[in-house]
Amino acid sequence: MTVVREIDVIPFRNRIKETAAKMGMGLVNQTKLITAASELARNMLKYAKGGKVLIEVISKGRENGIRLVFKDEGPGIPDIALAMKDGYSTGKSLGLGLPGTRRLVSEFNIETEIGKGTTVTIIKWKNG
Amino acid sequence: MEKIPILKMGKLLLVTIQVDLYDRLAEALEADLVQMINKTGAQGVLIDISAVSIIDSFMGRIIGNIATMSKILDAETVVVGMQPAVAITLIELGLPLTGVYSALNVEKGMSLLQGKINLKETGFIPEDDGDTE
Numbered sequence: 001m002t003v004v005r006e007i008d009v010i011p012f013r014n015r016i017k018e019t020a021a022k023m024g025m026g027l028v029n030q031t032k033l034i035t036a037a038s039e040l041a042r043n044m045l046k047y048a049k050g051g052k053v054l055i056e057v058i059s060k061g062r063e064n065g066i067r068l069v070f071k072d073e074g075p076g077i078p079d080i081a082l083a084m085k086d087g088y089s090t091g092k093s094l095g096l097g098l099p100g101t102r103r104l105v106s107e108f109n110i111e112t113e114i115g116k117g118t119t120v121t122i123i124k125w126k127n128g
Numbered sequence: 129m130e131k132i133p134i135l136k137m138g139k140l141l142l143v144t145i146q147v148d149l150y151d152r153l154a155e156a157l158e159a160d161l162v163q164m165i166n167k168t169g170a171q172g173v174l175i176d177i178s179a180v181s182i183i184d185s186f187m188g189r190i191i192g193n194i195a196t197m198s199k200i201l202d203a204e205t206v207v208v209g210m211q212p213a214v215a216i217t218l219i220e221l222g223l224p225l226t227g228v229y230s231a232l233n234v235e236k237g238m239s240l241l242q243g244k245i246n247l248k249e250t251g252f253i254p255e256d257d258g259d260t261e
Contacts, residue, residue: 010148013182031182031213035221038184042151086222096185100221 004050009041012053016066019055023064025126033066033124036104039097040070040120048074048117058123065106065125076114084110132157134164140241141165141203144176149183154190161194165201171248172241173198176234178209188223195228204244206230208237 003012013034020030037053044051051072058067077083084102089095102108107123130153135142141164143157161173173194177183183191195205206229218225231237 006151009150013148017181028213028216031211031217032220034182035184035217038182039221042184042186096222100185100223103220103222104217 001053001055002050003041003044003053006045008050009038009045012041013038016055016068019057019066020124023057023066023126025066025124029124029126029128032104033068033122036101036122036124037068039101040068040122043097043120044070044072044074048072051117060125063125063127065123065128067121067123070120070122071117072119073117076116076118077110077112078114080110080112131160134160136164136168136170139170139245140172140174140238141168141170142174142176144179146179149180149187151186154187158190158194158197162197162201165198165203171203171245173203173205174234174237174241175205175207176209176237177207177214178211178233180214181211183210183214183218185221185223188218188221188225192225192228204229204241206237206240208232208234 001012001015003009016034016037017030020033025033041053051070051074054069054071056067058065082088084098086099087095101122105122106125106128109121110118112118130147132143132145132147132153141161143161147153164170165173175191175194191207198205208231210230229240231240
């Protein structure tokens, strides 16, 4: 799914909600996942003028989950460790986006290359 | 662009957010509310978020801003009806919304606001929220 305008986040959030509801994910985990996705989508819009998000249902053993891959072709993040710190922001935000997102999901991975872009992958297990 | 309506009820302003929030809409609400407080001299703002299923750091910050700005304009803000899943998520996200009064539903929120306004009018000045810095 492409997210290039601010208004795109609404259908995007709805799509995740549908997917999560269909697999029977509880409301709290759904809310955490959608909130995390909303943070990452905002980052993508703000720093990279948008990007693409892949939404997939995955399973590991008997556990099902949703994996979201956020891929942008923005400027990249010079210092990931710093960006992952609570309260750090180069923009005017609270700096909760990345560290907060990591707390809300089961698995979190970020890869970035200066000048090429950033890919953030998150997984939320149905019961995790 | 859509707009979130602000209703005036006596000394209070009533906002019911019935749509999915996105950044610009939340920012517009912030600006509209502050203007309305200024125009009407409202002493309290009640924001019903019972229909809001997602509050992320940006929207959370806007809610905090609204409360702070209203306070400077001599109005109290109460947020009512937060869904439990939203509350859990906000805390894990790291946004405890300190300084924002909340109530379980509109009725309780109204009486909380009314109580605060009465206190003010009877001349009793309530102490600060206790956050001393």
